[in-house]
Amino acid sequence: MRTHGGGTTTGRQMKVYALVLQKKGNEGFLLPCVTKHEQEGVFSMERIRTIEVDQHVGEQVRLQGWLHSLRQLGGVTFLILRDGWGTIQAVSENAAVFAPLREQQCGVESLITLVGTVVSEAQAPGGIELHQPTVEVIIPITEPPPVALNKRKLSAQVSTLLDHAVVTNRHPARRAVLRLAAGVMYGYRSALLAKNFTEIQTPKIVASATESGANVFKLDYFGRPAYLAQSPQFYKQIMVGVFERVFEVGPVFRAEPHDTTRHINEYVSLDAEMGFIEDHFTVMGVLRDVIDTILATLRTQYATELALLQVQMPDVPQQIPHIHFADAQELIWREHGLDVRGEPDLSPQDERWLGEWAQREFGSAFLFVTGYPMRKRPFYTHPDPQRPAYSNSFDLLFRGVELVTGGQRLHRYDDYLAALHAAKLPLEPFESYLEAFKYGMPPHGGFAIGSERLVMQLIGLANVKLATTFPRDIQRLTP
Amino acid sequence: MRTHGGGTTTGRQMKVYALVLQKKGNEGFLLPCVTKHEQEGVFSMERIRTIEVDQHVGEQVRLQGWLHSLRQLGGVTFLILRDGWGTIQAVSENAAVFAPLREQQCGVESLITLVGTVVSEAQAPGGIELHQPTVEVIIPITEPPPVALNKRKLSAQVSTLLDHAVVTNRHPARRAVLRLAAGVMYGYRSALLAKNFTEIQTPKIVASATESGANVFKLDYFGRPAYLAQSPQFYKQIMVGVFERVFEVGPVFRAEPHDTTRHINEYVSLDAEMGFIEDHFTVMGVLRDVIDTILATLRTQYATELALLQVQMPDVPQQIPHIHFADAQELIWREHGLDVRGEPDLSPQDERWLGEWAQREFGSAFLFVTGYPMRKRPFYTHPDPQRPAYSNSFDLLFRGVELVTGGQRLHRYDDYLAALHAAKLPLEPFESYLEAFKYGMPPHGGFAIGSERLVMQLIGLANVKLATTFPRDIQRLTP
Numbered sequence: 001m002r003t004h005g006g007g008t009t010t011g012r013q014m015k016v017y018a019l020v021l022q023k024k025g026n027e028g029f030l031l032p033c034v035t036k037h038e039q040e041g042v043f044s045m046e047r048i049r050t051i052e053v054d055q056h057v058g059e060q061v062r063l064q065g066w067l068h069s070l071r072q073l074g075g076v077t078f079l080i081l082r083d084g085w086g087t088i089q090a091v092s093e094n095a096a097v098f099a100p101l102r103e104q105q106c107g108v109e110s111l112i113t114l115v116g117t118v119v120s121e122a123q124a125p126g127g128i129e130l131h132q133p134t135v136e137v138i139i140p141i142t143e144p145p146p147v148a149l150n151k152r153k154l155s156a157q158v159s160t161l162l163d164h165a166v167v168t169n170r171h172p173a174r175r176a177v178l179r180l181a182a183g184v185m186y187g188y189r190s191a192l193l194a195k196n197f198t199e200i201q202t203p204k205i206v207a208s209a210t211e212s213g214a215n216v217f218k219l220d221y222f223g224r225p226a227y228l229a230q231s232p233q234f235y236k237q238i239m240v241g242v243f244e245r246v247f248e249v250g251p252v253f254r255a256e257p258h259d260t261t262r263h264i265n266e267y268v269s270l271d272a273e274m275g276f277i278e279d280h281f282t283v284m285g286v287l288r289d290v291i292d293t294i295l296a297t298l299r300t301q302y303a304t305e306l307a308l309l310q311v312q313m314p315d316v317p318q319q320i321p322h323i324h325f326a327d328a329q330e331l332i333w334r335e336h337g338l339d340v341r342g343e344p345d346l347s348p349q350d351e352r353w354l355g356e357w358a359q360r361e362f363g364s365a366f367l368f369v370t371g372y373p374m375r376k377r378p379f380y381t382h383p384d385p386q387r388p389a390y391s392n393s394f395d396l397l398f399r400g401v402e403l404v405t406g407g408q409r410l411h412r413y414d415d416y417l418a419a420l421h422a423a424k425l426p427l428e429p430f431e432s433y434l435e436a437f438k439y440g441m442p443p444h445g446g447f448a449i450g451s452e453r454l455v456m457q458l459i460g461l462a463n464v465k466l467a468t469t470f471p472r473d474i475q476r477l478t479p
Numbered sequence: 480m481r482t483h484g485g486g487t488t489t490g491r492q493m494k495v496y497a498l499v500l501q502k503k504g505n506e507g508f509l510l511p512c513v514t515k516h517e518q519e520g521v522f523s524m525e526r527i528r529t530i531e532v533d534q535h536v537g538e539q540v541r542l543q544g545w546l547h548s549l550r551q552l553g554g555v556t557f558l559i560l561r562d563g564w565g566t567i568q569a570v571s572e573n574a575a576v577f578a579p580l581r582e583q584q585c586g587v588e589s590l591i592t593l594v595g596t597v598v599s600e601a602q603a604p605g606g607i608e609l610h611q612p613t614v615e616v617i618i619p620i621t622e623p624p625p626v627a628l629n630k631r632k633l634s635a636q637v638s639t640l641l642d643h644a645v646v647t648n649r650h651p652a653r654r655a656v657l658r659l660a661a662g663v664m665y666g667y668r669s670a671l672l673a674k675n676f677t678e679i680q681t682p683k684i685v686a687s688a689t690e691s692g693a694n695v696f697k698l699d700y701f702g703r704p705a706y707l708a709q710s711p712q713f714y715k716q717i718m719v720g721v722f723e724r725v726f727e728v729g730p731v732f733r734a735e736p737h738d739t740t741r742h743i744n745e746y747v748s749l750d751a752e753m754g755f756i757e758d759h760f761t762v763m764g765v766l767r768d769v770i771d772t773i774l775a776t777l778r779t780q781y782a783t784e785l786a787l788l789q790v791q792m793p794d795v796p797q798q799i800p801h802i803h804f805a806d807a808q809e810l811i812w813r814e815h816g817l818d819v820r821g822e823p824d825l826s827p828q829d830e831r832w833l834g835e836w837a838q839r840e841f842g843s844a845f846l847f848v849t850g851y852p853m854r855k856r857p858f859y860t861h862p863d864p865q866r867p868a869y870s871n872s873f874d875l876l877f878r879g880v881e882l883v884t885g886g887q888r889l890h891r892y893d894d895y896l897a898a899l900h901a902a903k904l905p906l907e908p909f910e911s912y913l914e915a916f917k918y919g920m921p922p923h924g925g926f927a928i929g930s931e932r933l934v935m936q937l938i939g940l941a942n943v944k945l946a947t948t949f950p951r952d953i954q955r956l957t958p
Contacts, residue, residue: 008492016526047755049675060559064755065723066919082721084754109919141919166915169721178721182678196528196564199661201950204683204730205696205707207956219685219698219707220954222736228684228698228707235949238958242648244563250730251683257701268680275563276526284508412618421659432958436645438817440545440620469712470682474701477686479646479717479911 045115050086054128056118061068061130062440063088064138066170067110069150070101072319078408079133080125080150081114087172087184089124090133092115097133110151111138112448148173158463166479176305178469180298181268187297188270188446188449191290197272198243201410202235204228204251208429217255228253231448236273237380237409238436240444247272249443249451259474261463264452266472273446280382280392280408284322287396287404291366292316294441309459314365314399321358322368325390328354344376348401355400370394379423380416382408382445394443398457406447413437492635524594529565533607535597540609542567543617546589547651548629558612559604559629560593566651568603569595570613576612587629588649590617626650637942644949645958655784657948659777660747660934662784664728666776667749667928670769676751677722683707683730687908696734707732710927715752716859717915719923726751728930738953740942741880743751743931745951752925757869759861759887762924763801763847766875766883770845773933784814788938793844793878800837801847804869807833823855827880834879849873851886858902859895861887861924871924875941877936885926892916902910 014342045062053061065083072078077098079090092098101110116130136269146164147156149171154161161168168174206229209216217228232248239246252269272290277283295313298306306313318422321330332350335357340350346369358367371390381393393407410416416437420427427434452467465471469479518830524541544562551557556577558569571577580589595609625643628637632643633640642645647653668678685708688695696707711727718725731748751769756762774792777785785792802810808820811829814836819829824850834911837846849871855863861871872886889895895916899906906913931946949958 035666083722084677091606111921138921139919140919143917145918166717166720166838166911167918169718175721178679179677181680185678198658199664200657200948201660201730203745204744205951205952205956207734217700218697221696221956222734224956226956238645239648239948241645242563242654251680253684255701266682266684319629338650398651432645435643435958438620438622439624440590440618442543442590442617469679469718472682472684477684477700477703477705479914 050083063114090130106140110141176308183302187294189295192247196248196422197245202232215255234433240275241436244275264471270449270453275444276441320366321362324371352400367397379419382410404449410443411441498852531569542593569609585619589620655787662777664782666773670772676724676726679725683712694734719754720915723754743950747930749928754921754923799845800841803850804911831879846876858898859888883928887924890920
């Protein structure tokens with residue numbers, strides 16, 4: 001009862017554990033054996049990961065993972081093992097080696113242990129392979145997966161890929177996409193931490209809709225109506241009064257009742273808000289650096305994934321070009337003969353044209369459109385003091401698609417009362433929000449990046465639903 | 480229209496911006512002027528933050544922020560300015576200096592610009608203060624806040640603090656709590672990244688309850704019933720099949736209809752799951768290191784906050800002591816004369832006693848309780864092969880309160896079919912989840928840390944609701 005040991009049960013395990021920690025410090029990698037049975041002979045060696053194999057040329061190593069593929073080519077058997085990080089090939093001319101797989105009728109996706117000697121081989125994928133392999137079965141799988149995971153390209157319709165995302169996410173290309181999504185979050189965090197922002201977490205169950213009464217999911221909260229947050233907008237503004245510079249990485253929910261290739265109903269919003277700005281151009285300056293840091297993070301830390309997906313990485317100009325909304329409409333009229341002047345917003349077609357223009361004129365994949373008309377922006381938007389029908393707001397287009405929305409917000413209590421009155425909105429639902437402005441708020445603004453939208457545009461995915469693990473759309477609640 | 484400039488509007492601003500970036504690289508700190516008016520004389524200097532003042536002894540500096548306090552003592556006026564990071568005191572015997580505040584009837588929380596000369600002064604808070612101050616008002620505030628923010632202790636009832644969280648979160652002690660909450664997330668992330676885990680984001684709107692049918696928030700999803708995720712349990716298990724080692728930091732939702740000091744209905748769950756384990760002890764070993772790294776992160780990067788809140792930091796033993804559930808019940812019977820043997824779970828009182836025992840016997844603030852009875856654990860729980868009525872699961876108690884729940888999960892498809900059948904649960908809602916096991920899953924397990932619970936226990940907060948920005952409880956939907 002008074003036994004110690006938070007680590008592992010057996011003495012052997014404990015020793016391996018301590019050893020690894022000692023050797024690599026906090027970066028030690030502990031992967032104990034799966035079964036007692038395996039602790040005999042070669043199968044008792046420390047397990048390594050596929051991406052570590054190249055550090056062990058000439059040595060015998062032990063790996064565990066999924067049977068990714070198994071094929072014969074004129075007397076030679078090629079086995080590929082996949083673990084959580086990569087793949088490795090084992091080769092043998094001795095078919096008897098693979099008898100354990102045959103005996104248990106193992107198909108692909110069976111879980112196996114593989115032992116072999118590491119050999120440099122220019123012909124092999126990654127320039128390295130295992131010779132003299134020995135195989136042991138951990139869990140045999142006999143049913144083939146619904147979509148082949150060991151072809152270079154995942155050839156299935158989007159709906160099939162999503163229906164079976166539980167399995168199709170195992171494909172190396174899908175994993176690369178999801179790893180890049182994580183990389184975007186890391187780049188985002190490191191950019192804002194370097195600029196002294198504080199990370200916050202704000203509630204997702206809220207008492208009233210933030211962006212508009214429409215497109216909000218309604219909830220039963222202990223018998224009272226409540227809603228899912230469409231954005232952390234109100235909370236991040238409030239928190240400017242606390243930390244001055246804040247950001248959040250979290251889910252937001254939009255009950256948009258249409259099914260397009262660039263909308264999902266739940267997505268990860270990369271939000272930021274900052275105080276003591278001059279106007280929206282201060283925010284745009286920060287955003288420029290954030291995008292630049294995200295891309296730099298991917299380039300340096302996710303090179304394998306970028307290469308696998310053949311991503312064309314854009315440069316972020318030192319100065320991202322910007323164009324006023326009204327000028328953008330004039331440009332479209334002049335260049336394309338379509339008169340959109342007077343429209344309150346840009347259409348996807350308008351954005352595409354503007355994106356092409358920015359690429360042509362400035363060699364930039366990015367373009368800021370500033371000064372959207374006040375009448376289409378939410379009540380907290382700060383007007384342009386010089387042209388009050390236009391706002392101190394912006395969108396950032398990336399390759400002709402809206403990626404970020406941002407701007408300056410109102411910051412004076414009296415301005416909020418006037419704005420709500422003008423919008424014919426009641427004060428009561430906004431009481432707590434307004435309290436922040438009653439007790440002093442500096443000029444402030446911020447932005448929100450759609451994380452999946454960024455991943456989609458960067459990689460060139462045909463559908464934003466492929467930019468996340470398990471997307472939600474109007475039809476799709478599972479997996 | 481073809482003007483460039485993603486940064487800021489004026490030439491002067493652009494120069495400051497470039498200069499700062501050049502000087503400090505990516506860690507540069509850009510805080511432009513608020514108004515054109517201020518760009519004259521001393522008010523055109525680059526703004527610095529309160530926590531940077533000590534690097535400028537003997538120099539004149541410029542700050543912006545909230546008027547934290549203003550008082551006179553004998554003919555001397557003491558002004559404290561608070562910005563997003565700290566506070567700084569300015570002192571003057573010349574009352575005329577503060578005339579702009581009087582003229583605009585500025586109370587605390589007014590926004591001001593402060594210029595002064597930095598002087599080392601042992602008597603001053605932090606050993607530093609500003610002399611020869613000049614003050615300019617940005618936004619005057621006349622109404623006093625609902626709770627005094629400039630007393631060392633926030634003296635108000637919890638409900639008042641929460642009702643006005645929008646303002647009370649500005650108090651230095653509240654800010655320290657919220658910064659530590661961010662620190663816990665960073666420590667968690669760095670621990671798991673060092674162990675080669677991949678961060679994932681999984682849906683919060685789900686088709687069926689994960690943990691149980693009770694305590695789940697119901698939602699209208701385009702006319703269909705849906706639920707808010709009680710945990711990412713199913714998804715993180717599925718993702719073991721993809722990345723082998725995954726973690727998530729995200730909100731979870733529990734519709735628990737009771738109001739206690741240690742429950743909130745929406746909280747941030749620090750989840751992790753890993754494959755190729757031996758049993759739950761492998762997971763416990765990883766968890767031990769994670770907790771250790773979180774605490775080390777706070778110690779090294781959040782020392783100011785820990786000092787301000789007078790946090791007693793616990794040590795994490797190299798081996799956290801563990802006790803089997805059945806032995807724990809025997810211990811309580813023997814030591815306290817209360818017969819809880821046969822109870823399917825531990826009560827808060829039981830946990831307190833066990834916490835005291837671990838502290839007394841092992842000098843450990845942490846204690847693992849292992850082997851909880853199968854009948855109280857969810858269907859995916861792996862039984863103890865030696866004692867099938869008990870499970871390969873654990874709780875981690877911290878100072879006598881449950882902080883983490885974890886364990887080994889079933890990993891064979893057939894075991895899932897049997898477990899669902901035994902639990903009299905239908906297969907259909909679990910179809911997608913089960914698909915992962917159909918195509919090969921290794922032995923795996925994981926854990927979930929309640930982030931706010933950890934912050935509460937660490938700091939010694941009286942109520943978990945004070946461990947987050949804007950808590951949700953059975954009554955509270957705002958702010």
